[in-house]
Amino acid sequence: MSYEEILTELTLNDERFIVMTAENRALVRHIPAKLGNRFIDTGITEQTMIGAAAGLALRGRVPVVHALASFLSMRAFEFVRTDAGIPGLPVKLSSFIPGFLSDGNGPTHQALEDISLMRGIPNMTVFAPADEDDLIKMLPLIWNHPAPAYVRINTRQTNYKHTHFEWGKAEVISKGHDVTLLTYGLMFEQAAIAAGILKDEGLSVGLINIRSLKPIDEQAILEATDGSKLTVTIEDHFLTGGLYSIVAETLLKNGQTASILPMALNEKWFKPSLLPNVLQHEGFTGKQIAEKILGYKTFYKQPEIAASAFAE
Amino acid sequence: MQPDTINIPQLEASALSVREHIIKMSTDGGCFVGASLSAADLIVYLYSEFLNINSNNLNDPERDYLLLSKGHDVPALYGTFAELGLMEKERLQNHLSIDDNIYWHPNTRIPGIEFHSGSLGHLPSVSIGIAMDIKIRGGSNKVICIMGDGELNEGTCWEAVLVANAYQLDNLIFVIDRNHFQANMPTEELIPLEPLHDKFTAFGAAVKRIDGHSFEQLHGAFSEFPFKTGKLNVVIADTVRGKGLPSIERRADRWFCNFSSTEVEELLRELHGKHVTQLTSETLVVR
Numbered sequence: 001m002s003y004e005e006i007l008t009e010l011t012l013n014d015e016r017f018i019v020m021t022a023e024n025r026a027l028v029r030h031i032p033a034k035l036g037n038r039f040i041d042t043g044i045t046e047q048t049m050i051g052a053a054a055g056l057a058l059r060g061r062v063p064v065v066h067a068l069a070s071f072l073s074m075r076a077f078e079f080v081r082t083d084a085g086i087p088g089l090p091v092k093l094s095s096f097i098p099g100f101l102s103d104g105n106g107p108t109h110q111a112l113e114d115i116s117l118m119r120g121i122p123n124m125t126v127f128a129p130a131d132e133d134d135l136i137k138m139l140p141l142i143w144n145h146p147a148p149a150y151v152r153i154n155t156r157q158t159n160y161k162h163t164h165f166e167w168g169k170a171e172v173i174s175k176g177h178d179v180t181l182l183t184y185g186l187m188f189e190q191a192a193i194a195a196g197i198l199k200d201e202g203l204s205v206g207l208i209n210i211r212s213l214k215p216i217d218e219q220a221i222l223e224a225t226d227g228s229k230l231t232v233t234i235e236d237h238f239l240t241g242g243l244y245s246i247v248a249e250t251l252l253k254n255g256q257t258a259s260i261l262p263m264a265l266n267e268k269w270f271k272p273s274l275l276p277n278v279l280q281h282e283g284f285t286g287k288q289i290a291e292k293i294l295g296y297k298t299f300y301k302q303p304e305i306a307a308s309a310f311a312e
Numbered sequence: 313m314q315p316d317t318i319n320i321p322q323l324e325a326s327a328l329s330v331r332e333h334i335i336k337m338s339t340d341g342g343c344f345v346g347a348s349l350s351a352a353d354l355i356v357y358l359y360s361e362f363l364n365i366n367s368n369n370l371n372d373p374e375r376d377y378l379l380l381s382k383g384h385d386v387p388a389l390y391g392t393f394a395e396l397g398l399m400e401k402e403r404l405q406n407h408l409s410i411d412d413n414i415y416w417h418p419n420t421r422i423p424g425i426e427f428h429s430g431s432l433g434h435l436p437s438v439s440i441g442i443a444m445d446i447k448i449r450g451g452s453n454k455v456i457c458i459m460g461d462g463e464l465n466e467g468t469c470w471e472a473v474l475v476a477n478a479y480q481l482d483n484l485i486f487v488i489d490r491n492h493f494q495a496n497m498p499t500e501e502l503i504p505l506e507p508l509h510d511k512f513t514a515f516g517a518a519v520k521r522i523d524g525h526s527f528e529q530l531h532g533a534f535s536e537f538p539f540k541t542g543k544l545n546v547v548i549a550d551t552v553r554g555k556g557l558p559s560i561e562r563r564a565d566r567w568f569c570n571f572s573s574t575e576v577e578e579l580l581r582e583l584h585g586k587h588v589t590q591l592t593s594e595t596l597v598v599r
Contacts, residue, residue: 023465025496043503044432044465044494071431104341104408106417108383108430272415273408274341281410 001136003027003094003155007064008034010143017143018056021066022046024096027153028066046076053091054083062090064143069098069111069152073118081121084148088123091148098128098152099186099236100270100278103308107269116241118150119214126214128152130171130188131160138165138211155309158189168215173207179293180206180228182221182243184213187234190279190305193286194234197300198293210243221250225258232261232293236284239264263289276305318361323527326395327356328583331556333391333404335571335579341408342570343416344384346560347460350491350524350551351385355392357530358456358487362537367398370423376453379439382460382489383417383429390414390422398424433466435459436486440476443484454537455484462494465503470515476544477516485537485545486517489524491553497564508548517544524549557582559589569593 008031011017019031020040032039042049046067053063065072072095073080084091095114102109118126125147129135132155142149145167163171179198183191188209195207206228208220225231225247233244244262251258263284270282279285283292287302334348359365363376380389387407393399399422406412413421417430426442429435439457446453463469476484490508492498499505512519518539522529530549539545552561557579560566571579571593581587 023462023495023502041502044462045467045503047467075431104415106415106419106428106430108417108428271410272413273410277410 002132003135003139003153004030006136006139007031010140011035011038011064016060016062018061018063019066020049020053020063022049022071024067027094027096027155046071047079050076050079050091051083054079054087054089057084057089057091058087062092062143064092064094066094066096068102068109069095069114070102070109073111073114073150077117080118080124080148085121085123088146089148090146092143093148093150094153095150096153097308100275100282100284101154101186101308103275103278104272106272110269112236112238112265112269113241114150114152115213115235115237115243116245119241119246121148123147124214125149125212127212128185129154129211130162130185130209131156131158133158133160134162134165134171134188134209134211137162141165141167152185154185156186156189156306160188160192162209165211168212168217170217170220171209171211172220173209174205175223175227176204176206177228178203178205179230179232180208180224181232181234182208182210182224182247183234184210184243185236187236187284190284190286190289191234193303194289194293197287197290197298200300201290201294201298213243213246216246216250218250218254221247222254222256225251225256225260230259230261230293232263232289234263234284234289237264239266261293263292275308279305318527318531320527323356323360326360326392327353329395330356330388330391331583332580333394333401334387335557335576335583337387337390337404337407338569338579339571339573339576342568343387343407344567345387345569346493346553346563346567347382347385347489347491348388349555349557350553351382351458351489352388352391352555353525353527354458354487354489354530354549354551355388356395357527358534359392359396361531362534363454363456365424366396367423374451374453377426377439377442377455379426379429379435379442379455379457380418381429381435381457382432382463385460385489386416386418389418389425393422393424432460432463433468436469436472437475439484440472440479440481443476443481444479446483447479447481453483456487457484458487458489460494461488461490461492461499461505461508464488464505465494473512473515473517473544473546480542481544482538482540482542485547487547487549489551490548491551493553493562493564493567495567512546512548517546519546519548521548521550524551525555557589559591566591
């Protein structure tokens, strides 16, 4: 099932749902014809769209709103915080091409602080599925929950079949006492490749798909840091405010410390190009991640990275 | 200040070359072809005839400024840079290369780009700041901000018109590439803009509306700059999205295009009027 199919099915079966977009139709191409007046395109007006979504929510609707991640999380930020956050209205934000997925667009389109911004809003919930399978397993719970939500939409295909999504729970893929990789969203696929290489090099490796950044699965983080000599956070986000910060906050809150290696974008935007080139250039392929952890080069072959579907 | 006559055949030849550059950038990852083609004549005219901008004065505080707020049509700007000697033509082949900085939106690592863009509705206000400082210093530089018509959905564009009017920025020109489309559909079918001339006039601007593909009309309008003392200048340039390629002109589904190398060859022939391309590449890749 695709993003568009699950949204269509849910909306047709539940008249509370309204689909909105600020003229970003890539995810909802066929929906206008099916939903009639429960599809609303406000044009290139992210702020007005969020305000209108709050108005619709006041009337009992659940608006699922679409825009590019950087404009949804930043241009409309104060509207999200003030109009959806303060009253705690169930406005559901679907953010398109977050993180590295903006490939050749440039810094204007690079949402690398969206997790940080969104989790700072009281009442807001924040999610980053690992791939399309994960996304489809998470969405029904997110959309039916009464809280406002921000979802880093990720429709990429991987071979991984994820477990059922439980509210606020991470997906613990494996546990290991040498190193545990904590990741979310697009980087899951590369982290899984890195975990495979590390295992082949003889390490005991844990891998956790965080899935839900807020609420956060503190128990999963603490078990990882406690049970592993090294914990690595891997994210296509700025170092500030993302998973590395969440892990640090969790440890401090629980009076613990741990050896953490953060992999994130530190005080920089990434070099714009097509996605496979970006990952290679920024050092975020599975092989590069594994070699950074190992501290030496290996002979493993990096599997081919699929181009972004929307840059074809 | 302005030459009385312009060399129209030469401008047309430049614009044709710029369109070739745009088409050549629309493969191996693609670019925003339709919007680039609609703005090509406008940009060629401004750099060739109106603006005091050349490879020797890019850091001169007395130069004119052009800010491309609808940043996704940057292939038209880079193509113009290449034709007018601001950039080496060979460099355009680096489009989307990780080793260069030529990607889908403008950035200041490319000499001649005054400000990065890509997020719509930002450069009207940035250009106001530049125009304000020129006023404060008593300079005579001209400042142009090119905006898309779809971009006018963003409220900040209209805030900028209000502020420019309040500060009587008659050294500033907002040029609207009125190609009648936003990403997915005709503007009038989604968020109607007309009567656009009246809207800007009501906000206090001095407005001219012209055919943005006619060098004669472009020259006629810009030769009258400043249009009215103490007023923001607005030029609404009516254009055609995809201009020059009948197979994509005015097509809602040909906005961001990533053509095959065969299609690029055919489109180049189509540009010269010798061919009609049968496009087979995937349509409507939406950004």
